[in-house]
Amino acid sequence: MDTLTKRTIHIAQPSTGEEEWQAVKEPIMSGWLTSGPKVREFERLFAERHNVKHAIAVTSCTTALHLALAALDIKAGDEVLVPAFTWVSTANAVLFCGATPVFVDVDPVTFNIDPKEIKKHITARTKAIIPVHLFGLCADIDAIKAVAPDLHIVEDGACAAGSAYKGTPAGGLGDMGCFSFHPRKSVTTGEGGMVTTNDDKLGEKLQILRNHGASVSEEVRHNGPKPYLLPAFEVMGFNYRMTDLQGAMGVVQLGKLDKFIDERNEWTKYYQRELAEVEWLRTPNAPEGYKHGWQSYPCFVDESKAPHSRNDIMEILQKHGIATRPGTHAVHMLDFYAKKYDIKPEDFPGAQACNDFSMAIPLHNLMTREDYEYVVAVIKTIK
Numbered sequence: 514m515d516t517l518t519k520r521t522i523h524i525a526q527p528s529t530g531e532e533e534w535q536a537v538k539e540p541i542m543s544g545w546l547t548s549g550p551k552v553r554e555f556e557r558l559f560a561e562r563h564n565v566k567h568a569i570a571v572t573s574c575t576t577a578l579h580l581a582l583a584a585l586d587i588k589a590g591d592e593v594l595v596p597a598f599t600w601v602s603t604a605n606a607v608l609f610c611g612a613t614p615v616f617v618d619v620d621p622v623t624f625n626i627d628p629k630e631i632k633k634h635i636t637a638r639t640k641a642i643i644p645v646h647l648f649g650l651c652a653d654i655d656a657i658k659a660v661a662p663d664l665h666i667v668e669d670g671a672c673a674a675g676s677a678y679k680g681t682p683a684g685g686l687g688d689m690g691c692f693s694f695h696p697r698k699s700v701t702t703g704e705g706g707m708v709t710t711n712d713d714k715l716g717e718k719l720q721i722l723r724n725h726g727a728s729v730s731e732e733v734r735h736n737g738p739k740p741y742l743l744p745a746f747e748v749m750g751f752n753y754r755m756t757d758l759q760g761a762m763g764v765v766q767l768g769k770l771d772k773f774i775d776e777r778n779e780w781t782k783y784y785q786r787e788l789a790e791v792e793w794l795r796t797p798n799a800p801e802g803y804k805h806g807w808q809s810y811p812c813f814v815d816e817s818k819a820p821h822s823r824n825d826i827m828e829i830l831q832k833h834g835i836a837t838r839p840g841t842h843a844v845h846m847l848d849f850y851a852k853k854y855d856i857k858p859e860d861f862p863g864a865q866a867c868n869d870f871s872m873a874i875p876l877h878n879l880m881t882r883e884d885y886e887y888v889v890a891v892i893k894t895i896k
């Protein structure tokens with residue numbers, strides 16, 4: 514078959530199958546469906562893999578972010594710094610608390626928050642910063658701590674399971690770390706999230722807040738000496754509990770995380786080598802000292818050299834069966850935020866450029882050598 518014979522390649526595809534299917538049978542057969550032994554096992558393994566003391570499983574990274582900010586008592590009148598180029602929920606989580614998200618521009622080379630841009634946005638009201646490890650590349654935490662030593666740090670590691678910065682895994686780089694197990698992430702539980710922390714007090718608070726504010730979990734109560742007594746509720750909480758079906762799936766998926774990342778890492782080298790001659794396309798890489806989790810493969814289209822606009826290139830690739838996506842969106846350019854805070858696209862030029870010119874190309878663990886060769890061959894035909 515010719516390398517250019519048309520095939521369909523998704524931007525991402527979860528790698529799930531028989532093992533996940535067998536794993537979810539256990540809670541279904543036992544009848545323990547909400548957070549229970551499987552969630553506990555997933556939390557323990559996730560904490561071990563990310564070298565943190567506590568991991569608290571929740572329903573998504575969005576709820577993980579909300580829970581983390583709630584555990585820090587972020588409230589109306591507080592400001593929280595967020596990168597302007599990220600998924601919308603990084604900023605939404607701040608609004609959930611009644612606080613104000615304050616955008617900070619990003620570096621279009623790393624797609625991450627630009628530490629040089631942070632200081633000018635810090636005020637007496639600034640309580641925390643949410644560095645995003647976008648696409649699996651950790652934000653430059655040391656540089657962030659140097660310019661914002663007094664701020665709480667909540668990592669948005671939605672894309673960063675398994676990533677690391679100077680030898681420390683994501684999730685242990687700040688006060689708390691938040692992760693996503695949405696199917697576009699390297700490992701998935703359908704929907705799902707995790708909050709990590711090394712702080713015992715925060716760990717306990719997160720447990721309580723995730724479960725309506727109840728002083729003990731259902732599992733502890735049912736297995737304890739007085740299962741007939743309801744727990745105390747001393748604070749207002751949420752129902753952000755992960756189900757045991759998801760926990761069972763998470764245990765299996767987590768066991769494959771490093772294999773998935775290693776495979777992706779190998780193919781990113783292939784892309785980088787093969788696409789070097791495409792002068793209008795900048796491919797991503799992992800700077801020295803970073804372990805990239807490669808949740809996706811975000812390129813940057815240099816329209817000053819490209820034969821077509823970014824969007825037209827995406828259309829050409831789509832016609833060849835190759836899915837692409839903008840890396841993510843510039844949140845300050847979304848109607849809701851642009852109107853609410855009267856922000857113009859050019860107020861954050863780095864994020865605007867990422868919004869307009871980033872282009873993720875397919876990278877996932879179900880792709881074959883022929884799939885990668887096809888993507889490269891088609892990109893090289895674009896003239």
Ligand SMILES: Cc1ncc(COP(=O)(O)O)c(C=O)c1O
Nearest residue numbers: 573574575600602671693694695
């Ligand atoms: C940077 C970032 N933060 C937060 C989220 C939200 O994750 P979830 O879908 O698990 O709520 C995503 C999802 O894509 C993301 O990319």
